[in-house]
Amino acid sequence: MLHYASIMLLAGIGIPLLAALNAALGVRIGSPAGAAAILFTVAFIAAGLVALLTGPQAILRAADAPRHLFLAGLLVAFYVLSITYVAPHFGIGNAVFFVLLGQLISAAIIDQFGLFGARPSPLTMTRATGIAVMALGVWITQKA
Template sequence: MKLLFPLLAMLGGAAVAFQVQINGSLGKRTGVLEASFISFGIGTLALFFIVLFFGKGNFMAVSAVPKWQLFGGLLGAFYVIVTILIVPKLGVAPTLIAVIAGQILLGAIIDHFGLFGGEVKPIDLKKSAAILLLFFSLYLFNHK
């Protein structure tokens, strides 16, 4: 059970690798913003049916949550637009390394300060070294 969540996260990451290539190809044929809209539209339909058949939550609770928590959808749209724009220029792996570098760096900062209600997990020397190595890998992947 302890490995289930990391394995699910890896599966999600693998899905993202497929997604960025598929969306990048779609963007070449339809346009960046159009591909983003199509991708979100199909995702929205899929989630609608999943919620319809399996959801047990309360949509009306959205009116009671802090409004900053609704910003995630905009960030998701920004991410999809950026990857559709970048993948055809860099390729999947360099794009994902850059995405992951941004996620790890900002994730470490969020954890360090306990932002957005998270638990404080300070950046130490080991984490700093890992972040530097990640950025070095980004450099190596993109250096010709």
């Protein structure tokens, strides 16, 4: 479990870095969409190399996957486009705080109902309180 937590901690550290770097690129080139396209090109190459090294046959099995699972690609595109556009105007911290709040709400719903094959985990009063505390924290940061 610590291994998984460490990986996700690093991924979490990377989200604000991604936002700051891509927002700066978008400002530099004058196009958030252009910056997102560059990001996805680099990501595509990186993911393609990892897929080739770890078992390219998995890509072939994607043809048999339910089509709704490909919605994830649109969601990541929306995230990257929106953070690249919003962050220079709203601030990296503000943008990421709202992303985090949305992630907590969405994750709680997915876990509550075991959506998309997730292991069900009921929304207890403790978890709901944690989400409310996070929402309060976001609100406080906006008042500062």
